[in-house]
Amino acid sequence: MPAIRTAKNRKPPPDGFDDIEDTLLEFANKMKDAENASHEGKKKHEMQWPIFQITHQRSRYIYDLYYEKEAISRQLYDWLLKNAYADASLIAKWKKQGYEKLCCLRCIQTKETNFNSTCICRVPREQLKENQEIQCVSCGCRGCASSD
């Protein structure tokens, strides 16, 4: 039987967690609000947009802190990924060329679409029609091509 981890015997998070704790707490609160928001007057798929957006923001925040600003340690970054503060597979995509601004993993999942293509939000803006406003169904993204 695995050991039960409670608040009593939990290991403390790595150093530097205190600095970002408030921001993460804010994200958690936002996420709670989004989860409990009413579905009144929303489309079926529109319900999940805020969830995806907050996940994206939080992952981006941690990604930026570790890779761009180098403000947090490797231990803390690993710990955050392990504790699901950021989506590791999404961050893995951001490191690849052409996927620097990817909004969510669902938008590049070609097998789930009718024509085996990616989401409309992956299309660069110059290839769209003039003044064409798009918002994708899976996460409400308005365009996440790297050239935008």
Next chain:
Amino acid sequence: MESPSKRLRPSKDRDSGHRSDADDFLSLEAHAGDGNGDANPSKYGYGKERDDNDRQAPSKAPRGPSAQYQRDARFDRRHAQDRPKSKHALPGQEPWVLVKTRFGRQFVHNTETRQSFWGIPKDIWPAVRELGEREGQQKERDDNAKWAEEELQKMRQQSKAENVNTAANVEEGRSRRRRSESLQREDEAAMMAELAAQAEQAEERDVKDALTTIEPQAGETGYDSEGSYEYVEVTDDEDEEDAVAGERRVEDRAEIPDEATDAVEGEEEHRVEFGEDDIAYQLAAMGADYGLDEGEYGEPPEGGWEEGAEGLPISDEDAANLFKDLLDDYRISPYTPWDRLIADESEASILNDDRYTVLPNMKARRQVFDDWARGKAAQIKEERANMEKRDPRIPYLAFLSERATPKLYWPEFRRKFKKESEMNDRKLSDKERERLYRDHINRLKLAESTRKADLMNLLKTIPLRELNNCTTLDSLPQRLLSHLHFISLPSSIRNPIINTHLSSLPAPPEADDLTDQQMAQGDKKRAEKQRREDALAERQRQVEAVRRKTEKEERFARRELLEEEEELRKAMAVGNKGLRAQLAGIDN
């Protein structure tokens, strides 16, 4: 071009003298009878149409407000919104009062009989008209005073600006000043003559005028409660003396028409033309007052500004540094996400600072912020590495010394203070906290003399380098603060003991000037040496064990050998009973 000092202003009807009944106090019948509808737009703002209606309507047509509303659909809305605004006593007609409404209409009301009439009865009519006249004069006087003050302000500004402007275009400025001076002189002459005539009449009226009323606001439709007004061009350039007189001035051009028109025409010829040059140089003067350069306001002229006109240029680097200063000054955490920073709407937000605008766009700002955050985070990391590691037990023990009592068991104590930050510190495990609490409580139950002795012992164990006569109670070493014996005594007893001990100690040793780094190196060396010695001892122990084991094995082997030899010897030694008996003995 219309000169700015010219003004269209409402004035009392010039021919009100011969049109004694052409007032807004006229009843509807009076309006209907008055053929002057065009020149006298009615107080209702749609008078012309209504006048026509009235003219066509026979005199038997229903009168009074309700009847009017029936005739005109637009009345309904107005009736709903209209309500009495001010009440005016009618001198001489005591129970009657004149009531004005929000839309400037008026009716009479008898306060005793509680009767109201839109149409004013014949006997009250003279009193109403008198009141109206007086009000008209009063209002005009007020307006004139206000207007005179405004003009005076303008004149002062203009003259000041003219004084400033000497360097740029001397010729032009001089000629303009000459013009305006001569003009002012003429103006003054004309105005003085006019005022002298008016002042006498004004005084007479002032004596009579005792009634104060609230002026109803003119409606947006442009009508006035005074009824008709005409736009008269009044052109004045007053000086200071004029303004003083002008406060009490009454303008009644109907009574001195010749003078007034002459003055207007005379001024017309010498009118100062406010050209673009004037405006430009006034702007320049104002800019100089605020310490601005030409390029910082207004639009660039053709061919661009002259060099240096756009203020000191801010290079990109300066702009970025300014923005970084801004972030530093507002104590922004480098761990803050950019989105949250710019979403901050509060008063203390960086968006309200001028330095926020030095960078041209959001992209540049974001880039500078990222740069700054990277540098700042690195700096913080470095500072933390250099800072002395503080034992997490120290704040907890300080907390315990304040709050812990033998009356509370650990679970009770934890429940009571679970909100305190010391009880939630992640660095210290709950087990450790519990152990410290229990130990502390057990020590509190000991005799005070024992605890004192323990504290003295603890003080003596601390090396001189950390605890000496230069140490104060605020700078005690961590080794002391993190020890349970330190908090076993209440601070009132503890502090004198420590003070006496500190005063008995010698000065810090010379080696104290070692830097922290050297000390750390020394510590490391010592630790290394200790480790080596430990390793050596372990090895010796292992060697000894092996040696002992081999010795033992040797001993066993020797004994076995001896035993075998003994057996052999026994076997070889044949006794006198014979070989047979010998073999049989062996078999047995």
